[in-house]
Amino acid sequence: MSELDTERIARSYLLRVAEPPAPALADFVGEIGPVAAAERVRSAECPPKVRDETAARRAHDYAERDLERAEAGEARLVIPEDDEWPAWPLLSLAVAQSRGVSGVAPPLALWVRGPARLDEAVDQAIAIVGARAATGYGEHNAAEVGYHLASRGIPVFSGAAYGIDGAAHRGALSADGTTVALLGCGVDVGYPAQHATLLRSIAETGAVVSEYPPGTTPARHRFLVRNRLIAALTEGTVVVEAGRRSGARNTAATAGALGKVVMAMPGPVSSGMSAGCHALIREGEATLVTSVDEILETAGRFGAPGADPSKPRRRTDQLGPEALRVHDALSDRSARPVERIAAESGIPVERVRSLLPALELDGFAERGDTGWRRRAAKT
Numbered sequence: 001m002s003e004l005d006t007e008r009i010a011r012s013y014l015l016r017v018a019e020p021p022a023p024a025l026a027d028f029v030g031e032i033g034p035v036a037a038a039e040r041v042r043s044a045e046c047p048p049k050v051r052d053e054t055a056a057r058r059a060h061d062y063a064e065r066d067l068e069r070a071e072a073g074e075a076r077l078v079i080p081e082d083d084e085w086p087a088w089p090l091l092s093l094a095v096a097q098s099r100g101v102s103g104v105a106p107p108l109a110l111w112v113r114g115p116a117r118l119d120e121a122v123d124q125a126i127a128i129v130g131a132r133a134a135t136g137y138g139e140h141n142a143a144e145v146g147y148h149l150a151s152r153g154i155p156v157f158s159g160a161a162y163g164i165d166g167a168a169h170r171g172a173l174s175a176d177g178t179t180v181a182l183l184g185c186g187v188d189v190g191y192p193a194q195h196a197t198l199l200r201s202i203a204e205t206g207a208v209v210s211e212y213p214p215g216t217t218p219a220r221h222r223f224l225v226r227n228r229l230i231a232a233l234t235e236g237t238v239v240v241e242a243g244r245r246s247g248a249r250n251t252a253a254t255a256g257a258l259g260k261v262v263m264a265m266p267g268p269v270s271s272g273m274s275a276g277c278h279a280l281i282r283e284g285e286a287t288l289v290t291s292v293d294e295i296l297e298t299a300g301r302f303g304a305p306g307a308d309p310s311k312p313r314r315r316t317d318q319l320g321p322e323a324l325r326v327h328d329a330l331s332d333r334s335a336r337p338v339e340r341i342a343a344e345s346g347i348p349v350e351r352v353r354s355l356l357p358a359l360e361l362d363g364f365a366e367r368g369d370t371g372w373r374r375r376a377a378k379t
Contacts, residue, residue, distance in 0.1 A: 004081055010038035011079045011109040013063035016213045017041060017054045020225050021105035023097060024049035029108060034079075062213075069214045073188045074203075075113035086122045086233060092258040093232050101257050104228050107211040113187040114180075114207035116155075121180050121207060122233045125155040126299060127255070129230065129248040130164025130240040131273050138164055138241030138273060141265055143171035145238065148292040150177020151358045153320065157182065157234050159226065160195055160202070164240045164248070173201055175358070182230050183210040184222035191218045227251040228258075236261035236299035239286065242276030249276045252286060261299045262286040293318060319364070322347055326355045327364050330374035337371040 011034045018025045028050045029037045040046040041054050078084050093106040126149055142164045146156045150172035158165040160181035172179035181202050187210045190196040199208055227250050237255040242248040252262045264286035267274025280286035289295050329344035342349040356372055359365035366375045
C-alpha cells in the first residue's frame, strides 16, 4: 500500500469519528499528520480536546468500507495530499481560525462525486445562495445569474437546496457550465429527495461535494457547518433572496469573516424574502449588485487590483476571445447567416452556433429572419 493510500484511509477514518468542523482534531492532524493522528485517536492517546471530539465514535473504524462504498457510487475522497486539493481557498479557514473565529476549521478531506477537479472548479468561482422558500422573482434572478456566470466560464457553487440554490444550479447547467453542490449529508444520500435528478445532473459534469462520509443523513447543524465550505471555496458570495434569519445570511456572514467578497441583490421593499438582503446592504455587510457585470466587477474578475476605477472599460471587455471574434464579425446594419459569421471570424460553424445565443442573452447580438446582427448598446 502506498503512503498516499495510507493517508487516505487515515483521513477517511478521522472524518467519521469526529463531527465537523472539529477544530481540535484539525489542529492535531496538522501537527503530527493524519496517520499518526488516527492511531492516537483509536487508542485515545490524544489531547483532551481531541478526545472529547472523537470519544463517541473513535471505535467506528469504517474507513475502508467508506472508501469502497464511495467508489461503488463513483465518488472519491480528495485529501490535502492530493494535487486536486483546493489548498489556497481553504487556507482562508485556517487563517480565520487562527484569528479566533469559531466554527471555521478547515476540512480534513472532502468526498467528491463528479468529474470536475476541485482545484480547477474553485478557480474564480462564485457562490449563489438564498432562501429555500424563494419567490418567483428570486428564482428567476438566481437562474439568470447562474446561467450568465457559467456561460462566461465562471463556476457556480451552491447548496442544492430548494429555491435559490436549485435555480442557480439549473441556470449553470443550462449554460453547459461547471456547477458544484456542497451538501450537509453524504454525497450518496440524494437530499433533498426532489432534487435527486438535479444532483445526478450536477455530478455528470460538475461535482457534488461533502465532508460527511457516505450514508450520513442530513441534519440542520450540518447545513450550517457546510456553509463555511461554500464561503471558503469561492471568491465571492451572492445572496439573491434571504429573510432576516436564514442560512443564506449565515453563509454571507461566514464569507465576510473569511475576507471574501459578499454581495446581495435587492428586491421589492414589501417582500419579506428580500429583507435579509436589504439588511446586509444597509449594514454595510454586502455590496449591492443587480447584474452579472456588477457581480464580476465586485469580485475582482476584471482588471488587476489597484486599477484605476475611473478608467472607462469597453462593454465588450467581458467577452472571451472567441465570443469577441464572433461579435466583431456581426454587422450593425444587416443580418448575416451563421456560415458568413464563421468565415469572417475564423471560428467553426458549430462553435459559432453555440456562442451566438449567449451573445444574445448578454445583449450583444440579436436574431432575425435572415441571420444575426450586432445589437446596439443602450444609451
